[in-house]
Amino acid sequence: MSYKLQFAELLPYWNVLLQGLIFTIVLTVVSTVAGIAVGTAGASARTFGPVWLGRIVAVYVELIRNTPFIVQLFFIFFGLPALGLKLSETTAAFLAMVINLGAYSTEIIRAGIEAVPKGHIEAGLSLAMTKWEVLRRIVLNQAFRKIYPALSSQIIIVMLGSAVVSQISAEDLTYAANFVASRNFRNFEVYLLAALAYLVLAMLTRSLLRALGRVIFKAR
Amino acid sequence: MLQFSFWDILSNLLIATQWTIVLSLIAFVCGGIVGLALLFMRTSRIPALEWFTKVYIEFFQGTPLLMQLFLFFFGIALFGFEVSPWTAATLALTFWTSAFLTEVWRGCVESIPKGQWEASSSLALSYIEQMRYVILPQASRIAVAPTVGFSVQVIKGTALASIIGFVELTKAGTMLNNATFRPFLVYSLVALIYFCLCFPLSWWAKKIEGRLNVAR
Numbered sequence: 001m002s003y004k005l006q007f008a009e010l011l012p013y014w015n016v017l018l019q020g021l022i023f024t025i026v027l028t029v030v031s032t033v034a035g036i037a038v039g040t041a042g043a044s045a046r047t048f049g050p051v052w053l054g055r056i057v058a059v060y061v062e063l064i065r066n067t068p069f070i071v072q073l074f075f076i077f078f079g080l081p082a083l084g085l086k087l088s089e090t091t092a093a094f095l096a097m098v099i100n101l102g103a104y105s106t107e108i109i110r111a112g113i114e115a116v117p118k119g120h121i122e123a124g125l126s127l128a129m130t131k132w133e134v135l136r137r138i139v140l141n142q143a144f145r146k147i148y149p150a151l152s153s154q155i156i157i158v159m160l161g162s163a164v165v166s167q168i169s170a171e172d173l174t175y176a177a178n179f180v181a182s183r184n185f186r187n188f189e190v191y192l193l194a195a196l197a198y199l200v201l202a203m204l205t206r207s208l209l210r211a212l213g214r215v216i217f218k219a220r
Numbered sequence: 221m222l223q224f225s226f227w228d229i230l231s232n233l234l235i236a237t238q239w240t241i242v243l244s245l246i247a248f249v250c251g252g253i254v255g256l257a258l259l260f261m262r263t264s265r266i267p268a269l270e271w272f273t274k275v276y277i278e279f280f281q282g283t284p285l286l287m288q289l290f291l292f293f294f295g296i297a298l299f300g301f302e303v304s305p306w307t308a309a310t311l312a313l314t315f316w317t318s319a320f321l322t323e324v325w326r327g328c329v330e331s332i333p334k335g336q337w338e339a340s341s342s343l344a345l346s347y348i349e350q351m352r353y354v355i356l357p358q359a360s361r362i363a364v365a366p367t368v369g370f371s372v373q374v375i376k377g378t379a380l381a382s383i384i385g386f387v388e389l390t391k392a393g394t395m396l397n398n399a400t401f402r403p404f405l406v407y408s409l410v411a412l413i414y415f416c417l418c419f420p421l422s423w424w425a426k427k428i429e430g431r432l433n434v435a436r
Contacts (some may be wrong), residue, residue, distance in 0.1 A: 003298045066372065066418035068379035070390060075411060077405035149314045163284035167383060172284060187294035195287040202282040220268075 009191050013180045017190075020176025021197055027172060028159040028205075031097035036151070038098060039105025041145075042095070044135060046106065047113045057106060064103030065093070070164045072096050077168045093162075093170035101158045108150050112143030135146060147215045152209040156202050224400045230409060232347045236392030237413055243378045243388060248312055248371055251317025258322040263329055264347065273322065280319030286380050293384045309381035317374055324366045328359040364430060369425035372418045379414070389413060 010017070042061070046054045064072065076099075077092040116139050124134040124190065145149075166175035177194040181187045258276065261269040280288065293308035332355050340354040382391035393410035397403045 062419060062422070063411075063415065066374040066422055067414045068390065070382070071393070071407060071411050071414060074390075074393070074403075076309040078397060079407040080404070082404035084401070088224045135435065160282075160284040163286040164380065164383075166286075174284070175291075188298055191287055191290040191294060195283040195291060198284055198287060199279065199282040203278075 003143070005189055005192075006186060007193070008019050009184050010147040010180060010190055010193060013063070013183070013190075016176045016179060016195070017173070020173040021201075023171055024162055024173040025201070027093060027097060027165070027170075028155070031094060031162075032155050033103055034094075034172075035101025036105050036109075039109050040101030040140065042102060042106035043109035043113055044140075046110055048131075048135065054216075055162065061103045061106050062122035063098055065107065069096070069100055069161050070167065072100060072165060073168060089165075089168045089170045092168060093165035093172075096165070097158065097162060099160070101154070104154050104158070105151060108147050108154060109140075109143060111150075112145075113139055115146055116142050122216060148213050148217065152206065155209065158203055159205060160198060160202060185210050222399075224396070226405075226414060229396055229400065229406060232396060233389060233392055233406075233409055233413060236387060236389045237417070239370045239386075240375065240378050240388040240417070243313065243381060243386070244371070247313035247317050247378065248374050250310070250314040251321055251374070253313060254318035255321035255325065258318055259325045259329065260348075262322055262326055262352065263351070265316050266357065277319045277323055280316050281323070283317050286383060287376055288316055289380055289384050303368065305384045305386040308384055309378070309386045312376055313374065313381070316377065317370075320370055320373070321367065324370060325359065325363055328363040328366075329355055331356050331362060362432065365425050365429040368421055368428065371427070374418055376414070378436075393400075 040058045045055045049057075051110060073092065073096045076096050077087065077089065080087065120138050120142070121134055124138045125131075129137070162172060163174040165172050169175060173194055177190045180190045184190075239332040247336045258273050262273040262277075264270065286376065289312045293303055293305065296308070296311075297357045334355055334423060336358070337350065345353065378388055379390040381388055385391070387395075393406050397406045400406065427435055
């Protein structure tokens with residue numbers, strides 16, 4: 001048996017796929033920014049906050065890190081309406097992504113914070129800096145510098161994981177690919193194209209983050 | 221109409237959990253074997269082999285696991301073979317796992333001091349012998365913690381097999397939800413079962429990692 005791949009049949013659907021790609025990019029960018037904000041707050045709460053708050057954050061982190069993203073997504077999209085909180089598929093997708101990345105980045109940033117020598121914090125405080133100034137200028141500044149590579153790869157992992165949001169019919173690249181496959185039955189071609197798009201996106205994100213890192217964390 | 225009690229739901233989920241465990245074990249063991257072969261290729265210093273493994277790893281780490289599942293599911297069918305979700309899931313998860321394990325293990329191999337390579341090659345050991353008797357015994361000690369840590373990712377990865385129709389824990393949850401209309405309960409239980417599978421492994425990985433740091 002020989003089968004000829006027919007990529008030409010995908011051409012009429014280029015705008016569907018492009019829209020999906022754009023949704024995936026927006027989803028990634030928004031959830032990265034919000035997720036890192038959650039992570040920074042979580043990590044600060046865990047290291048400097050009161051004990052009870054730290055415990056809550058720890059439970060959140062472990063719950064998210066030890067369950068699959070798809071189950072978190074289903075829980076938010078199908079489970080929460082039972083409690084009266086109804087979300088659209090797009091909102092649910094964004095929320096799930098932020099919660100997911102928030103947990104992972106909490107753990108990553110916490111590792112960075114713990115690597116900051118205690119003497120630096122004491123030195124900052126003895127210079128009459130307030131607690132917030134010490135946190136922002138001394139602790140987080142150094143922590144982010146250290147954990148930037150780990151955070152970058154987590155962002156890429158989350159971006160690839162976002163393919164799953166198609167399962168609650170949020171209209172990302174995978175959803176678009178499913179849609180096209182359901183129309184022209186060229187399953188393999190469209191999934192191969194989508195996979196390559198993700199691959200290019202992952203490589204671009206990586207080099208972009210590396211360049212960004214060089215700008216933000218200029219050599220001391 | 222059939223009624224589902226709490227225990228019906230839980231027992232059905234637990235039955236499906238067995239398939240999650242079986243799929244995770246197969247993916248992890250097969251992925252480990254393929255990963256080890258790739259590790260030898262990746263560190264062989266033969267350009268063609270290194271290049272091949274680099275492309276392989278880039279592809280499997282740079283595309284969503286879901287896409288890989290789709291590609292195996294629909295791709296093999298093009299050659300005229302009947303593909304069950306079971307075959308597609310096993311293959312995709314094996315290749316995906318092997319790509320990540322190879323990268324993890326390569327890091328461990330590269331952390332072995334260069335002098336070990338030089339000393340063993342000056343003793344006229346071949347490349348395979350160097351790996352077998354000198355490098356891997358040392359590298360494997362460092363590799364245990366990240367490998368156990370990655371096994372958590374494999375268990376979570378098997379949840380995606382539900383999308384191509386493999387009935388494991390997540391798929392069973394979806395089916396039970398469709399039958400009972402109690403999504404909150406069902407997905408809470410599903411998440412809880414995953415947590416019970418993954419948390420001990422995460423905890424163990426962290427513990428081994430801590431022990432290694434003390435030894436240093």
